[in-house]
Amino acid sequence: MDFDKILKEALKREISPKEALFLFRKTQNWERLLQLFKTACRVRDDEIGRECKLMGFICCITPCNTDPPCKYCFRWANERLFSEEAVLSDDELEIAVKTLEERGLKRVELGGGTLWGEEGRQRTLRAVKVACKSSRLEIWINNGPSYRVEDLPQMKKLGVTGIACNLETINEAVFSKMRPGDNFQLRKAIIEASERLGLQIDNTLMIGLGQQAGQPHPYEDWVNFFYYFKQFKNLRIIEIHPFRPITNSPVQDWPAGSEFESEKARAIARLIFRNIDISGGNYLTGLLAGGNLIMHCLPITKKFRAWREHRGHVRLVDLSPNLALVDNLQLITRTAREMGMEIEQ
Numbered sequence: 001m002d003f004d005k006i007l008k009e010a011l012k013r014e015i016s017p018k019e020a021l022f023l024f025r026k027t028q029n030w031e032r033l034l035q036l037f038k039t040a041c042r043v044r045d046d047e048i049g050r051e052c053k054l055m056g057f058i059c060c061i062t063p064c065n066t067d068p069p070c071k072y073c074f075r076w077a078n079e080r081l082f083s084e085e086a087v088l089s090d091d092e093l094e095i096a097v098k099t100l101e102e103r104g105l106k107r108v109e110l111g112g113g114t115l116w117g118e119e120g121r122q123r124t125l126r127a128v129k130v131a132c133k134s135s136r137l138e139i140w141i142n143n144g145p146s147y148r149v150e151d152l153p154q155m156k157k158l159g160v161t162g163i164a165c166n167l168e169t170i171n172e173a174v175f176s177k178m179r180p181g182d183n184f185q186l187r188k189a190i191i192e193a194s195e196r197l198g199l200q201i202d203n204t205l206m207i208g209l210g211q212q213a214g215q216p217h218p219y220e221d222w223v224n225f226f227y228y229f230k231q232f233k234n235l236r237i238i239e240i241h242p243f244r245p246i247t248n249s250p251v252q253d254w255p256a257g258s259e260f261e262s263e264k265a266r267a268i269a270r271l272i273f274r275n276i277d278i279s280g281g282n283y284l285t286g287l288l289a290g291g292n293l294i295m296h297c298l299p300i301t302k303k304f305r306a307w308r309e310h311r312g313h314v315r316l317v318d319l320s321p322n323l324a325l326v327d328n329l330q331l332i333t334r335t336a337r338e339m340g341m342e343i344e345q
């Protein structure tokens with residue numbers, strides 16, 4: 001196989017699994033990374049245009065009772081983050097979705113921990129009802145398997161657009177090691193049922209998850225992850241981000257995921273999926289790698305866990321005594337605007 005030839009072909013057609021694996025293996029210096037980026041940007045611009053989409057964020061709709069907590073969860077750093085205290089009331093959720101709609105967003109992800117059992121189902125459906133009836137936003141649900149496969153038809157009927165039941169790896173052994181309190185097969189069943197029901201699919205690949213220092217990158221796993229999702233015609237969003245070793249977690253001393261490999265993965269995903277939305281639109285390398293989606297826009301949470309992932313100053317806007325919005329839109333769209341991209345209106 002020839003590196004230059006594959007990139008030339010990739011301008012016209014989807015690459016194959018073998019070609020994807022070849023690109024992972026053979027992109028090992030900045031010259032090739034830039035070639036890969038250039039091709040990914042061309043494909044993005046040709047397939048979907050120079051526009052960045054925006055995804056709002058509201059968290060939490062459910063607390064997490066996963067036991068033990070996933071090894072890389074923020075709960076190890078701060079147990080309040082996915083506790084009952086972090087969950088929005090119905091009134092707060094209504095305020096939150098209305099606020100995002102008024103500010104011009106078109107879609108929002110409702111995040112939360114995984115609340116196993118009957119209570120998780122009831123509370124997820126209730127949050128869906130409140131969010132769907134209070135706005136015309138696209139509603140995306142991301143609270144793990146807090147609900148069952150059997151609940152998906154009802155969620156669709158209530159108006160849910162899409163489901164993010166993140167696998168983060170396609171390797172079940174890695175998943176079980178890192179998320180011993182979770183259920184890989186159940187997550188897959190939810191994704192596959194979403195496809196059958198016509199719900200749209202969003203999923204995340206975490207680069208470096210379960211990888212110890214000195215281990216080779218699991219390129220086959222990453223390619224298998226992409227081609228598992230490639231089978232779904234309702235796949236609409238792929239998110240890619242590097243593993244973060246959370247302070248006080250059992251994996252706090254493990255190496256962080258590689259930025260270089262994460263951006264390679266993003267660019268290769270663009271050559272495979274072509275016209276879907278790919279995260280990374282909020283920063284330079286993500287855009288250069290073919291990203292077009294800005295996640296976590298105008299995040300709304302309880303005040304004590306206001307979302308502060310971005311560099312630079314952001315204004316905190318009070319929405320109710322305990323609820324706050326982080327006004328980050330100018331900040332996180334700035335690079336895309338400076339690169340000549342339109343921001344979705």
Ligand code: SF4
Pocket residue numbers: 064065066068069070072073074075082112113114144
């Ligand atoms: S399901 Fe999510 S919130 Fe719960 S322990 Fe795992 S990563 Fe943390």
